[in-house]
Amino acid sequence: MLTIFDIALALDRQAGIVHPDDRMTGADLDRLRLPMFGGCAICEASLAAFNAVPTRSGFLACEDCASPEAGYETLVDFLADNAE
Numbered sequence: 001m002l003t004i005f006d007i008a009l010a011l012d013r014q015a016g017i018v019h020p021d022d023r024m025t026g027a028d029l030d031r032l033r034l035p036m037f038g039g040c041a042i043c044e045a046s047l048a049a050f051n052a053v054p055t056r057s058g059f060l061a062c063e064d065c066a067s068p069e070a071g072y073e074t075l076v077d078f079l080a081d082n083a084e
Ligand SMILES: [Zn+2]
Pocket: 040, 041, 042, 043, 044, 045, 061, 062, 063, 064, 065, 066
């Protein structure tokens, strides 16, 4: 399952923006309009981009709570539901 961080990296990679050592900042996430922090919709754990899994219901979940079929496996999959 992709995390917010994975999606952000993949979006920038697609746009030709390279992040040395896969480092991204809150400003990068803001630019991509992805959340830096959030909470799991199921167990209410605090989440940051690297462990927040966007689900098909539109809520964030932690990697323990998100069932494999609730998350996205590919960027294409994610964008199909979340394109603007
Ligand atoms: Zn959870």
